[in-house]
Amino acid sequence: MNEKFTGIVLFIRPHREKDSLVKIFTREFGTKMFFVRGLQSPNHPLKKHLIPLTEHRYWGTINQQGLSFLKEGQTHNLFRSIQSDPFKQAHAAYLSQLVDASIDDNSEDQQLFDIFEAALCSLNEREDARPIQLLLQLKLLRRFGLRLNMNSCVVCGSSQKIEDFSMTHLGVLCHNHLDTDPNRMRLSYKQIKILQLFNEIKLNQLGHVSISDQSYKRIDELIFMIYHEQVGIKLKGESYLNQLYKVADQLKVSKIEGT
Ligand SMILES: [Zn+2]
Structure with missing residues (x-):
């Protein structure tokens, strides 16, 4: 389901050659693992919203089990x-x-x-x-x-x-x-x-x-x-x-x- 939510990035783990798994503590759904295709490429549009220990508003697909997915981000606090x-x-x-x-x-x-x-x-x-x-x-x-x-x-x-x-x-x-x-x-x-x-x-x-x-x-x-x-x-x-x-x-x- 497509959802809007707030989250703090906990960590990023490289996955296969160019993709990444990102764990985010979301206010609305708890801690969730997101699959982000191509995040390791330097110009990925979500890169600035996926820095560990920063907080953002996100738009994406939340799955109760397994991996979830992100579409867009909006910076909330970079600390x-x-x-x-x-x-x-x-x-x-x-x-x-x-x-x-x-x-x-x-x-x-x-x-x-x-x-x-x-x-x-x-x-x-x-x-x-x-x-x-x-x-x-x-x-x-x-x-x-x-x-x-x-x-x-x-x-x-x-x-x-x-x-x-x-x-x-x-x-x-x-x-x-x-x-x-x-x-x-x-x-x-x-x-x-x-x-x-x-x-x-x-x-x-x-x-x-x-x-x-x-x-x-x-x-x-x-x-x-x-x-x-x-x-x-x-x-x-x-x-x-x-x-x-x-x-x-x-x-x-x-x-x-x-x-
Ligand atoms: Zn005593």
Whole structure:
């Protein structure tokens, strides 16, 4: 059936010699794979509407199962700052993979689409991508059936003297119950406060946040560990993000040594 719809391009995969398969998260029909004949040729009319991590209005044929087809596109948002900043782009790519993993293909989910769209708008506008990523990672955990218990001790329910996080219990421990998990994460007071805050707030409530690189690193390790061990997914975009930050750290060190 011919339809008009809005979509964000998730990825493009070459198909045969000149064609491509394009996965688009559509607001109206969920994530769908489109077959685009001849997209690899340089002057293809749909090329500018099929750039990963950009948003467009489309006109095309939607099939409930199998491949769908595109006729025309109209640019809605190119997220230029994401396209031109390798860090923002890497964060956005990782988040697009996470969103894609959290939803079944061909099932409409406007709420998730709106969250993803708002996250891309925020990434595009803000300097630092890390708070947006953290917020979305925590939010999406619920779609995999997990919810972190950040406000009261998982053993006694007390919200006083919260001092650490337990991976085994997926929640916080108070001072009296630290020894119930010998492998507790040994987070700092500030890191726990950050997790408590980010676990509660929505994207539009995110103001200016000042978090040290060290805290981001520790929290990142924890969240990725939850995704690996409890959800059971490890995404390609994660390794790329790690490499990118490693190179940036090395450049910082050589700059300091050079001065
Ligand atoms: Zn307790």
